[in-house]
Amino acid sequence: MTERIRFKLNGQPVELTTDSERMLLWVLRTDLGLTGTKFGCGESFCGACTVLVDDLAVRSCATPLKNVQDKGVTTIEGLAKGGKLHPLQKAFVEHDALQCGYCTPGMIMNAFSVLKKHPHPTVAEIIEGMDDNFCRCGAHNRIIQAIQVAAKEMERGN
């Protein structure tokens, strides 16, 4: 159904009139031109399309636009503030926690959500929280390290 949808995207209000059953992933990537959020499987399996809705990770390939009405959506483009990388982004760079980088935006957004739930995560909590995000290049162990380091950094209020 064509509807007017309003939400906050990376802190900025947006409004669009389109079929509200369309998946958020495509609206972000095409209508709104934010291509950092990736398509990997289209069926909620891989996590490449992960974004935050009110600070919690969702799979944008399976989130109809109507679900974000009046909410706050954050994509990978909205994570760095004032030209400063978010501690997760910084830790991913420092730990070489990526290869091809295609899974990376989804990994970082999902990790953000994991750290919201577990600000002082154990390795087991990180693994459990990240387990449904896939990386074909095999950066997993470095991603776990990066998340641990970022958690400490965020604890210090950075």
Place this chain on the structure above:
Amino acid sequence: MKDDQYSGLEFLEQPSEMEMSRRDFFKTAGAGIYVLFTIGDSLVSWQERQGIPQRSTPTDFNAFLKIGEDGRIACYTGKIEMGQGVVTSLGQMLADELDAEVESVDMVMGDTDLCPWDMGTFGSMSTRIFGPALRTAGAEARYVLLELGSEHLKIPVEQLTTANGFVIDKTKKENRVSYAQLVKGKKIERHPTGKVSVKKPSEFKIMNKSLTRRDSEEKVTGKAKYAGDIRLPGMLYAKVLRPPAHGSKLLDADISEAKEVEGVQVIKEGDFIAVLHKYPDVAESSLSKIKAKFDVPKSDIDDKNIFDHLLKVAPEGKVVAKEGDLQAGQNGAKATVEATYFNDYVAHSPIEPHTAIAQVEGNKATVWASTQNPFTAKEEVARELGFASQNVRVITPFVGGGFGGKTRNLQIVEAARLSKMTGKPVQVAYTREEEFFFDAFRPAAIVKIKSGITDRGKINFWDYHVYFAGERGAQHFYDIPNHCTTVYNSSWVGAAGSHPFATGPWRAPGNNTNTFARESQIEMMAAKAGVDPVEFRLQNLTDKKMIRVLKTAAEKFGWKPMKGPSGQGFGVACGIDAGTYVASIAHVEVNKTTGMVQVKRVVCAQDMGLVINPEGATIQMEGCITMGLGYALSEKVVFKGGEILTSNFDTYEIPRFSWLPKIETVIIENKDADPQGGGEPAIVTMGAVVANAIYDAVGVRLFQLPMTSDRIKEALKKT
């Protein structure tokens, strides 16, 4: 360099001619110092021996570096970056040879208009074959700078040195001139003379030192552009009607309902039907409104009986190695082991599916594509559109993983075709289902081995037959007096009538299957001999490099001699791939009730000659070990005839966080040796090392990859 380092490479497509002649190139080139070079004479002579036409490798040049008026150094190459880290390691080589900062080096890659022809990025060739040529070119450029500096400073070359982008008087450091200043207003062309030598390992400042990736910042902020991220005004997203099975024929299609959707354009040309819209999701939902009938060929071949079929249709074998007398060996054996090994079809499954965007304007086409071989794609597009190939440009942005799978470019050709038909830029991006359907899988394969040992625990004969996996890694490296290796179908592409769909190169093609079979067989003989598996290998090895690699792995693991199966869950495997020697040791736990395997720890030692970026090489090893868990434990394509039943990650399980073992890697210091492959070797041992560890844990041997929990339960039941 030995021939076998290249075995398994195949040149499926040959470009018609060298696209960029020297003369054309210099007409358009700006000021700068240019060093034009050709990669690998050894590669050319290898191609000659294989009967590959010479014109496929330009005799002129196929890469060049440029030092610009701004002092920046750029390397132009048709190679691409798909995660393997060459943007970093090639940059390190150049910066070091030129005494410049890594930050001042730009890698311009995979753009067919800017870069000279290259056959593609695969076979672990970027570092080991392209690398040495690049370094030579860098050294040559440095010499040109010294000559220019000598003229400028009026000081003999012998009295000059270079550092941080400057030519400097050795006797008076403030007497110096920057590269930028020297290049200003000049246009100089050089070819490597071979007279200038590259740096000795003792002189390295940047090479052989760890450096983090240079492309991370773009990738963690979402700024990095992959093919699907290119946006062009008026661009349409296309979804193409696909058959339910390979070999199907379209009988009838009703497109009327799809046409009704607002803003949709339906293209129908013969049995090529596509739906286009300015939103990809609308294109996709409209495609499902097409009612199509197909004639699907009947076939009884499926993932269970495929092995019988393959054995039945196997072409004649080719003996690739032979020594001694098998019969005599067999007569002298105290015990023999005979076994058959299998592996199922495996998919590449990069997280980025095949994607392309094409813009055809008049008689020119520009394409952005996720591909490992942009120059092949260029020819394919030119052929499809009937364009002269110089009117087609393929640009390769970041590639989201390839592993050998992005050498087929169907999506590129489709995007180009649709752009020509609609007059608009068109994107074709595969869904995950299409990605599985069109993947050129790692072939299903069979290995039969009969081998024996003397009463002193020496292997005295080895009769090896490999069907359909390919030749890479088929030859053993043990000291065996009587042996014979026979290869049936030496390529990853099957003879006609063999595989029901396309097969192709998959990370370390052939070698995963061959190493799984060989190293399982070795371990079975060790058990028969009642000798510790590490000790058994050592007593049957004379290759010093392999002995050192194995001992290094054993030491790092803390290996204690044992008789298998010990119940501890420890396994060993060795392999050679792309010139690199690998030994892995794994610790696994097997749940006897569920059949589930948890790999707890993997130690991997590797001798890869000179390592340009140890950190990058370590990451590649970790990636190999992780990816290898998948083909070892879970990855298997399910099909019935040409129908691919595997369509997404719910049924095709790739490794996830909870599967990850503790990974410990050791790279053996061997700076004076030529660099060898790094992106593939460590994956080849993963099937065998896990199989051997499972055997050590629960006493059952698995002869088929993947070793799924069902197969393990089945095997446990039989004992």
